[in-house]
Amino acid sequence: MSTSGTNHTVTIKDSATGKETVLPVMHGTAGAPVIDIRSLYKDMGLFTYDPGYTATGSCQSKVTYIDGDNGILQYRGYPIEQLAEHSNYMEVCYLLMNGELPNAAQYKTFEHTITNHTMVHDQLVNFFRGFRRDAHPMAILCGVVGALSAFYHDSTDIDDPHHRMVASHRLIAKMPTIAAMAHKYSIGQPFMYPKNNLGYAANFLHMCHAVPAEEYKVNPVVAKALDLIFILHADHEQNAGTSTVRLAGSTGANPFACIAAGCAALWGPSHGGANEEVLKMLTEIGTKDRVPDMVKRAKDPDDPFRLFGFGHRVYKNFDPRAKVIQKAAHDMLEELGLHDPLMEVALELERVALEDEYFIKRRLYPNVDFYSGFMLKAMGFPVPMFTALFAIGRTVGWISQWNELIEDPSQKINRPRQLYNGVIDRNYVPMSQR
Ligand code: ACO
Secondary structure (H helix, E strand, C coil): CCCCCHEEEEEEECCCCCEEEEEECCCCCCCCEECCCCCCCHHHHHCCCCCCCCCCCCCCCCCCEEEECCCCEEEECCEEEHHHCCCCCCHHHHHHHHHCCCCCCHHHHHHHHHHCCCCCCCCHHHHHHHHHHHHHHHHHHHHHHHHHHCCCHCCCCCCCCHHHHHHHHHHHHHHHHHHHHHHHHCCCCCCCCCCCCCCCCHHHHHHHHCCCCCCCCCCCCHHHHHHHHHHHHHCCCCCCHHHHHHHHCCCCCCCCHHHHHHHHHHHCCCCCCCHHHHHHHHHHHHHHHHHHHHHHHHHCCCCCCCCCECCCCCCCCCCHHHHHHHHHHHHHHHHHCCCCCHHHHHHHHHHHHHHHHHHHHCCCCEHHHHHHHHHHHHHHCCHHHHHHHHHHHHHHHCCHHHHHHHHCCCCCCCCCCCCCCCCCCCCCCCCHHH
């Protein structure tokens, strides 16, 4: 491998054929450089093998930067800690979508636009009634978000920038309404319409917790904490959910269908479903004295159990979101005068795991999901709603990355290759001879 300014290259030699090729290395503004292998098959007849894409860059992006070794997360260049402290979710949405922080007039217009798109087509209500009452909110989200493409035909032309913008606004605005409807449906209460005099997070709390029979006042401490949770989940570069959105988007599918695909990927317990699993796990542990048993199970190679809320593909020293959320969870519980015994179990689990050789060696630290569950529980959300809340926050990231994909002339339909290990060249045998 030779490195010299912009002429940085990697030479690959195939020992079987003696063929050789020189591949350019591309440098971004930050992060590890990447080898441009696009000509590899043409020049060498070789593909690369990387299950789980552990070393593969799938796109160029200007949205979010992560340095996993140093625990850095930046949206459009702004550190997550600064945004968590000084910004709010609406402003972060504008930033992610447009690349710059808004001035006062831009902010006002954007907030007004989102607020005025929060209602859903009235016929969607009938759609909800088709679900079982005990349907998981993520099952409903996957279905209803995909169904938006059947309701909003005037924003599905992906080649029209105006259509794309309207679809983006609709998705950010309607996601909380749909998630709140899923919650209300599961508990048998009437749907609550959005209220335009409330902020984004406060409006969601209202739609989830209010009933038509009486006045409901949103607790500002809770609304602020939820806004923070949305900020921390807003984007995370090419994670599984976002890559799924991009992959679906690369085929030219409409944005509602692509975000529904993102919801499906997020739902898994290794990804956004982990926040739900963390609370289940802590409840199962129950008391501090049972922590060592669980840690022992998590270390056992013959036991598929893993500590949920621990470990991350990219963060290998700490998850900066976990640091912010741990403090926020503690502050919120204190401000509300709530005591959650599971918090003690969590702190003990974190302490024991962080001192354990197994976790130290594998660089496993609490991730954002480890603490978000406490806050969501204290806010009155049932555990199955946790991943839906993650999806609300992440929608802006998905949509920003999807827009970037559509506007990127180098993007092609995403179509990985494979290493075929199956049988070949067999002749069909009639059933009577098998
Ligand atoms: N508990 C116990 N062991 C673990 C854990 C865990 N939570 N996470 C990883 N390990 C171990 C693996 O068994 C493996 O051990 P080995 O080297 O002896 O085989 C080693 O650590 C490396 O793990 P990988 O699975 O190779 O790491 P990968 O990057 O593929 O996985 C993941 C990352 C999926 C997040 C994993 O750490 C995990 O399953 N964690 C629990 C689920 C979770 O919290 N997910 C949320 C992620 S954050 C998010 O999506 C918002």
